[in-house]
Amino acid sequence: MGRLIVIEGLDGAGKRTLANGITAELTARGHSVARLAFPRYSDDVHAELVAEALRGNHGDLADSVHGMAVLYALDRRDAADALRADLSAYDVVLLDRYVASNAAYGAARLYQDSHGDFVAWLHELEVMRFALPKPDLQILLQVPTEVAARRAEHRERTEVDRQRDNFESDASLQQRCGEVYEQLAAENWWSPWVVVDGVNHVDFGTLVDKHVLA
Ligand SMILES: Nc1ncnc2c1ncn2[C@@H]1O[C@H](COP(=O)(O)OP(=O)(O)O)[C@@H](O)[C@H]1O
Numbered sequence: 001m002g003r004l005i006v007i008e009g010l011d012g013a014g015k016r017t018l019a020n021g022i023t024a025e026l027t028a029r030g031h032s033v034a035r036l037a038f039p040r041y042s043d044d045v046h047a048e049l050v051a052e053a054l055r056g057n058h059g060d061l062a063d064s065v066h067g068m069a070v071l072y073a074l075d076r077r078d079a080a081d082a083l084r085a086d087l088s089a090y091d092v093v094l095l096d097r098y099v100a101s102n103a104a105y106g107a108a109r110l111y112q113d114s115h116g117d118f119v120a121w122l123h124e125l126e127v128m129r130f131a132l133p134k135p136d137l138q139i140l141l142q143v144p145t146e147v148a149a150r151r152a153e154h155r156e157r158t159e160v161d162r163q164r165d166n167f168e169s170d171a172s173l174q175q176r177c178g179e180v181y182e183q184l185a186a187e188n189w190w191s192p193w194v195v196v197d198g199v200n201h202v203d204f205g206t207l208v209d210k211h212v213l214a
């Protein structure tokens, strides 16, 4: 059975870059790696609806925190069988965002913390009811909000199709979201977490030895 490793963090924190680094390190050591990023915008109708709602379609859908969270959750539910298959075929399955993204962003939008109704409701939906595979490790890639925003701005200017949506450019939402993430990590919400400093150079070798394969 492969290990399920999740990378979490703010928009622009450097999650994709970290996933590339961990993948290169694991591959160089002869381990097989499967990668998946949520939301699966181009592969799942629920994620497609999320993207459309964020662009202002579907009436007041984007205003509903629970409505959007259900769509993000259904995207994962539809990926669960493929995820389980990958876990039996690969040494490591590396996810860019997973259930905790829904917890952190939803709670932040509602001005709640990790002990509020929203996180409890989400746990009931995705963990208990949808029974999604449990991560062996959740990595919080931690950077100050301003650093994440600068990186996301830079990416917006230099890459196609990476425009930030309204939530991504809302600095105070991102700040609250970072705080909920820190609480979830401190409480080892759902499964073990490790916090990685994403401001300075990340030592992929140590991270892989001490946490990813541990
Ligand atoms: N450690 C880092 N130092 C400086 N820039 C970084 C670092 N990690 C990522 N970046 C840059 O920041 C931007 C956002 O990174 P990305 O990995 O796409 O973030 P995310 O997937 O978390 O949204 C990219 O332009 C990337 O090249």
Ligand SMILES: Cc1cn([C@H]2C[C@H](O)[C@@H](COP(=O)(O)OP(=O)(O)O)O2)c(=O)[nH]c1=O
Residues within 6 Å of the ligand: 011, 038, 039, 069, 072, 073, 097, 098, 099, 101, 102, 103, 105, 106, 167, 168
């Ligand atoms: C996966 C997921 C993402 N989100 C949010 C976090 C981000 O602000 C947004 C989009 O995710 P993101 O990974 O940043 O996609 P992209 O940069 O390609 O648009 O969706 C949730 O609220 N719940 C979830 O379950």
